[in-house]
Amino acid sequence: MVLSEQNIIKAVRLFFEYFNTTSEKGVTIALCDKTGLIVFLLKMKNAPQLSYNIAKAKAKTAAIMRVSTRDFHTRLINENLKIEDFAGSAKTGLTGGIPITVDGECIGGIGISGCKPDFDEHLAYKLCEYLIENKE
Numbered sequence: 001m002v003l004s005e006q007n008i009i010k011a012v013r014l015f016f017e018y019f020n021t022t023s024e025k026g027v028t029i030a031l032c033d034k035t036g037l038i039v040f041l042l043k044m045k046n047a048p049q050l051s052y053n054i055a056k057a058k059a060k061t062a063a064i065m066r067v068s069t070r071d072f073h074t075r076l077i078n079e080n081l082k083i084e085d086f087a088g089s090a091k092t093g094l095t096g097g098i099p100i101t102v103d104g105e106c107i108g109g110i111g112i113s114g115c116k117p118d119f120d121e122h123l124a125y126k127l128c129e130y131l132i133e134n135k136e
Contacts, residue, residue: 001102003033003131008040011130018126027114027123028055034106036060036090044114051113057090058097058111058120066106069097070121096120100128 008031015029026046032038038059043052058069065072065086073093075081083091095117100108110127112120 001107003031003039003100003108007131007134010134011127012040012042014130014134015123015127019123024115024119026051027112027120028052029127030055030059030111030113031100032056032059032063032109032111034063034108036064036109039108047114054092054094054113055096055111057092058094058113058124059109060097060111061091061093061109062097062099062111063106063109064091066099068095068099068121069093069111070095072097096124098124098128100131102132 012029026044028043028047028051030038031040038056041056061069061072069092073095076083076093083093096113097109097111098121099106100110110124112123
């Protein structure tokens with residue numbers, strides 16, 4: 001499975017329906033392919049300005065590292081590592097990034113930013129659910 005435009009649009013529509021049931025003001029959504037290339041990026045009107053770059057970093061980290069940014073953060077702490085220890089830039093340990101995994105294969109990453117980290121992560125899992133349910 002790859003992330004197609006139709007798949008992304010349908011999943012994002014479902015995500016917006018869900019998001020509108022929450023009391024949150026706005027987030028930035030970033031999706032990338034398995035190489036970390038951003039394929040979809042949207043900053044909602046009321047999302048914090050900083051959320052734009054943070055969401056991109058969360059998506060890229062999740063896709064490239066093949067783990068959630070929560071797990072990546074834990075690894076950094078447990079192994080006494082720094083982000084600089086990993087080649088490349090734009091990585092983050094902020095919670096809210098998850099890999100998109102289908103049949104054991106990572107096909108991309110999702111980064112959500114704009115809310116509290118745990119809720120960003122919840123939203124990322126929700127969007128991932130919509131992407132996988134509507135795969136082509």
